[in-house]
Amino acid sequence: MRILHTSDWHLGRSFHRVDMLGHQAAYLDHLLSVVAEEQVDLVVVAGDVYDRALPPVDAVRLASETFARLASSPARVVVSSGNHDSAHRLGFADDLIDAAGVHIRTRASRVGEPVLLEDRHGPVAVHALPYLDPDLVREPWGLTDRGHAAALGEAMRRVRADLSGRPSGTRSVVLAHAFVSGTTPVQVSDSERDISVGGVSRVPTSLFEGIDYTALGHLHGRHTLTETIRYSGSPLAYSFSETDHVKGSWLVDLGPGGLTSATFIPAPVPRPLARISGNLADLLLAPEHEPQEACWLQVTLTDAVRPLRAMDQLRERFPHVLQLGFAPHSGGPQLPVAQPAAGRSDHAIALDFVAEVRGSAATDAEAALLLDACDSCQPDRDLDREVG
Known part of the structure; x- marks a missing residue:
C-alpha cells in the first residue's frame, strides 16, 4: 500500500499579513498531482486542516473542493483533527462523508475504531487519533494522570486492543497530532501553538512501538523520530523560524511485513x-x-x-x-x-x-x-x- 502523509495545512492562515490561500491551493494541486503520478492508495492528513476553529469561508471552500477531488481519485483519505481545528466543524457529517471514501475522525469517543483498508497483501487498519486535549478526556476516560502522555497512552491502549482482535498479518497505521519526541531533540517553530499542560507537552515515541507507520502532525518541520514514526511538517512556511525548512510530504510504502520505504516529496515554494x-x-x-x-x-x-x-x-x-x-x-x-x-x-x-x-x-x-x-x-x- 502506498501512503502519502501530510499535515498542518492551516488553511486560512496568513504570513505576516500576506494572504496564503492561493499558495495553499497551489500546494493542494501539487498534492493531487502526486496522488495521480505516484499511484497513491491512501492519503493521511494528521491534523490542523484549518488555522483556527472558525475558518474563513474561502478556506472552507478550498478544503471542500480538495476533499471532493481526492474522493474522485483512486485514493482513500483519512483525516484527523488538530489543536487548531474545531472538532465539531471539521467532523460535521463525517458518517455521510465516509461513503465518499474520505474518513474524517474528530471524536475522542471513536478512538479505537479503525478505517479498514485492503491491498494485495491483506488488511490495513488505520487509526486516526484526533488531537486529544488532556483536560477534556481525563474525566470521561477515567485518567488518573494529567497530561498528553496519559491521554495518548489511553488512546494507544484502545488502538492496541482493537489490533489484538484483528487477523494475523494486519498492518497498522496511526495518525496523531501531538508533540512527540525521541532520543534526538526536535526543532520547534514559532508558528506552532503551545499545547503544554502543566508545563509538559511532550510524549515519548515508545507509545507508538509496534505500529507499522505513525503519521504525526503538529510540528511544522519534517522529522524522522524513528524509521516508522515521522512528522511531515507543514507544506508551507508560516514563520521565519522555518526559513531553512524543506517542506513537503512523505511517500510511504507498506509491504506484507510493514514499512518498506519512505521518500520525502518536496512541495512547491511560492517565494523563498x-x-x-x-x-x-x-x-x-x-x-x-x-x-x-x-x-x-x-x-x-x-x-x-x-x-x-x-x-x-x-x-x-x-x-x-x-x-x-x-x-x-x-x-x-x-x-x-x-x-x-x-x-x-x-x-x-x-x-x-x-x-x-x-x-x-x-x-x-x-x-x-x-x-x-x-x-x-x-x-x-x-x-x-x-x-x-
Whole structure:
C-alpha cells in the first residue's frame, strides 16, 4: 500500500499579513498531482486542516473542493483533527462523508475504531487519533494522570486492543497530532501553538512501538523520530523560524511485513524566505544581497541610531520585506534614559521616550509636533507650555 502523509495545512492562515490561500491551493494541486503520478492508495492528513476553529469561508471552500477531488481519485483519505481545528466543524457529517471514501475522525469517543483498508497483501487498519486535549478526556476516560502522555497512552491502549482482535498479518497505521519526541531533540517553530499542560507537552515515541507507520502532525518541520514514526511538517512556511525548512510530504510504502520505504516529496515554494542583518546603508548597496531581493525577508538593522523611514528605504531594494527588527551594536551615543514623570511635563517625557526607543533625539520639527499633540490633550492648551 502506498501512503502519502501530510499535515498542518492551516488553511486560512496568513504570513505576516500576506494572504496564503492561493499558495495553499497551489500546494493542494501539487498534492493531487502526486496522488495521480505516484499511484497513491491512501492519503493521511494528521491534523490542523484549518488555522483556527472558525475558518474563513474561502478556506472552507478550498478544503471542500480538495476533499471532493481526492474522493474522485483512486485514493482513500483519512483525516484527523488538530489543536487548531474545531472538532465539531471539521467532523460535521463525517458518517455521510465516509461513503465518499474520505474518513474524517474528530471524536475522542471513536478512538479505537479503525478505517479498514485492503491491498494485495491483506488488511490495513488505520487509526486516526484526533488531537486529544488532556483536560477534556481525563474525566470521561477515567485518567488518573494529567497530561498528553496519559491521554495518548489511553488512546494507544484502545488502538492496541482493537489490533489484538484483528487477523494475523494486519498492518497498522496511526495518525496523531501531538508533540512527540525521541532520543534526538526536535526543532520547534514559532508558528506552532503551545499545547503544554502543566508545563509538559511532550510524549515519548515508545507509545507508538509496534505500529507499522505513525503519521504525526503538529510540528511544522519534517522529522524522522524513528524509521516508522515521522512528522511531515507543514507544506508551507508560516514563520521565519522555518526559513531553512524543506517542506513537503512523505511517500510511504507498506509491504506484507510493514514499512518498506519512505521518500520525502518536496512541495512547491511560492517565494523563498531569507533573513539578513546589518547596517542599513550597507544592506541597500551590498551586491551579495541581490538574491534576497525576490525573497520574503526578515531584516534586523544593527545601526547604532535607528534610521528614519527604514522600512520604506528597504522596500526600495527589497520589495518583499515583511518583518523589521533592530539590534544596535554597542558603541553608539549614550542617551539619558527616560526620567521619572513626577514634576515633568508630558512633552519632556515624550521627548525622552523618543530618544530612548529610537536611539536619537527628536528633531526640532518632531519636538514641535509632539508639543502640539501634548497640548491637544490638555483641558488648558497653555498648561503644558507653562510647565515645560
